[in-house]
Amino acid sequence: MELAVTKLTKRFQDITAVDQVSCRMTAGVYGLLGVNGAGKTTLMRMLCTLLRPTGGTITWEGEDIFAMDGRYRKILGYLPQDFGYYPDFSICDYLMYVASIKGLRPVTAKKRTGQLLELVGLSGMEKKKMKKLSGGMKRRVGIAQAMLNDPKILILDEPTAGLDPNERIRFRNLISELAEERLILLSTHIVSDVAYIASEILLMRSGRICASGTTDELIAAMPERVWSMTVEKDQTEHFMKNYKTVNIKAARDGVELRLLSGQRPTPDSREEAATLEDLFLCYFGEKAGEEDA
């Protein structure tokens, strides 16, 4: 089981949305992390054969996915970022329709639909019209839809957007359960989503994968270290301008700062253990002073 991406590039007129991306994925959960406009959606659309790359190749088990055509789509499940549906269909109709275009036989489709609705916590609501669902419920139907054909490759574009904390936890557990014998690629801006479940994290920036590895590997390889210190209130601005600041908290004797720096910023600052959030800021964060640059 291997999905290999080689020098994948996608240009839209003057924008290069995905730039020479190469990576290999096997069974497991991959978290694609990046700011808005990093190119996550574009990369995923190419992996789903929705977009033809400008350059580079994508292969599944050594075979070009565009040449595989239907055979590839048979093992693919995709939840798009802006997930659309047929407003007047009930949940059941919708899932049965998607099942039919995914090539499931009606008997199998009925069974799968029941199981999946149970799994995403929507059983008993089959007859509800899609347009009457809340945002989070729609997303859950979206996840169910992607899972219908029991795909080997599951691509989820911001699956947790709009889910409440309970649902988010449920979702993480669900993904972990599903991850066996499956390749799951999910994109998000929410660091905690991937921190728990992703076996490998891909950091994407301006169309490139700028770092990848497990959480620990990435933290170990972080180019900056994390420091915390307490400073006078009027000094805060100075630090925010010159360092990537993770956190600011008012304390009794001034302001407590958590920031990133290659060297110890002040003699009395303490080095802290880095988290994934620090990592995110390290790669994607800006110093307050850079904002207009």
Added chain:
Amino acid sequence: MLKFELKKVFSRPGSAIAMGILAVVIGVTCWFATDVYYVDPNGVKQRGPSAVAALREEQKAWAGELDSEKLRQVILANKEIKSSPEYQSEDENEREIAYSRGQGFKDIRDLLNHAFAAGFCDYDYYCADRLSGDMASQFYGRRVSLLKEWLEGEAKEQYTDKEKAFFISRYEKIKTPFYYDYMTGWTRLFDYAPTVVMITLLILGYLVSGIFSGEFSWKSDAVFFTSFHGRKRATAAKTGAGLCLVTGIYLVTMLIYTAIVLLYLGADGWACPIQILFSGWKSFYNISVWQEYLLILAGGYIGCLFTSFLCMWVSAKTRSAVIAVMIPFVLIFIPSFLENIPAPFVGKILGLLPDQLLQMGNVLGYFNIYSLGGTLMDAAPILLTVYAVLAVLLVPWTYRIYRHMEIG
């Protein structure tokens, strides 16, 4: 899949309204088409089923071969009415009484007006009144001689010698005398058929315009195109849904319309030549009334099919239902703009535009003829074949667009 595609069509907000409009317009059209009046011997206008029965009875009395003897009788009967005191009277009611006596043969009288008009393109309502009984024998001869006169005069430049000979031979080939029968049912049916076909087409255009663009406006495209059948069977199901809609809605509409009009007015005269219809007198298509009906039915169907498939193609290509829904309007109304261009070839082109299919009854009355590899062909079979083929060709083309669709 097909079931769900149809469900998608009818889940669009306007679809129920569109079907409602269709039902209302068909209802109104049927009402107009069946609104026949009969003037009773007292000069009172009657409507409703009994009026239809009375009119039918009067006209049935004249049914039979339209030979010189019968035509002579019509001419004489007409003369008698025209010289009656009731006809000459100033009183409205008296004149209605006079009219009531001629209802039985008024359709035959119309044919006399055609046959004995001053020229091929003229029509004079009072012409029949000036005829004498022994002129009846010239009836069929006049039909051909007027045509010849027209072809040598007014239309001299319009047709080649070969085409002229073609028209004349068609005119001469027709079997005379014509068989006449009561045929108000068919006349009315044919008169309003284009209205029914056109409204059906506009409604169909609306319904099918969303089949291919809907995935984009609903943003369900990503799921659709990443599914196993998305770029193949599911796309075919869309075309299938279009075909089902066109076939189902068109046939049901036409069947209801035909059934209402013919059940109410009667289907007598189905075997008569179309030349005994007021609109068919000049036609060079030597067919009978039921054949004209089939042509109208087939023409309308192929017209709807072609236009709907074109709509679907545009909707797949532009991803916009709004642009697609305008296609039927464009196809119907463009010809009326072109008509104003006074070039000879414009007429030839107009005769082959798809809107002609919606009014096959009129096509049968036009002198449109085309030369294909040396042989002359009349417009009707060309229209039917060309647009049937084009409709079929649009299917794989639309399929290809969807098959290679990119979602960016």
